[in-house]
Amino acid sequence: MPELPEVQTMVDDLRRKIIGRRIIKTWVGAAGLIKNLSASAFQQSVRGRKIRAIHRRGKNIIFYFDNDSAMLIHPKLTGHFLVGRKQDFTPRTGSPDQPYLFQKKTDHYIYLIFYLDKNLAFGLSDLRKFAKVVFYRRQEAVEKALYKELGPDALEVDFAEFSKRLRRYRGRVKSALMNQKIIAGIGNIYADEILYLSKIHPLAATDRLRESQLRTLYRSMRKILTKAVHSRGISVSDFSDTAGQAGLYGERRLVYDREGERCRCGRAFIRRIKIGGRSSYFCPVEQKLTSTRIPTQQ
């Protein structure tokens, strides 16, 4: 799930706990997790490196090391980090290829562990094994790769740039918000939350939104994402922070996964439709579909 707020929660925790630490050794428990190097080449590349800085860009996490190299991690659907002492990480009973546990809790599936100095360690838990890890010999290379595939970050972009980018998108507003090349960081859950707060239908034609609607959308985006970051994200599936704690946004969510519940407006029940195979939740009264070029049956 991790979208911007969940990834920011991970980065906040990691910064607090492992900046300045040195990687002593690593354990790689899944073939294909490291996208551009063999497991052994990767282990050799990061061994002895000091973690100098950690940044987020959209849903990507970048670790900067002390010799100008860097590591990019994209958590995809179920990736999240856990930080503890070395002895907090133990293998599942049975074969040595099994994912590791964190503090013996079976809801973690750790496929990558970095052992650090000061008896610390951090692991990447990734139940569905979609996560992406890429090593870059030079910092410049990671910046270049990110610049190519990502638009500005949803919490960094100013209104002028935001509206300029949305105006040239000829499609549905929900697809625009979720398109990482337009704006980076928003996924299925927060797109629904933002559109609900904006009172805009997810299927609305992006290039037909009025100036006032774009302003509302921009303000709602900042409001929802900021609130979710302060809530430390939402724990759908097995997401947790680096201590294994769940986020609180789930209790504060406005529409996501609330099909059939009464809308806060009191005049309708939350509906669910499919857009591009993904569930979309909205209020049929507050979020009226005024103009769309895309034919839809519902």
Place this chain on the structure above:
DNA sequence: TGCAGTGTTGCTTC
């Protein structure tokens, strides 16, 4: 019991 549904992305096809 089995199958639809679950956060993301990338690829192919229309």
Place this chain on the structure above:
DNA sequence: CGAAGCAACACTGC
């Protein structure tokens, strides 16, 4: 360019 379908994988819930 944009949308839809599917694949990558593993588990939950109806």
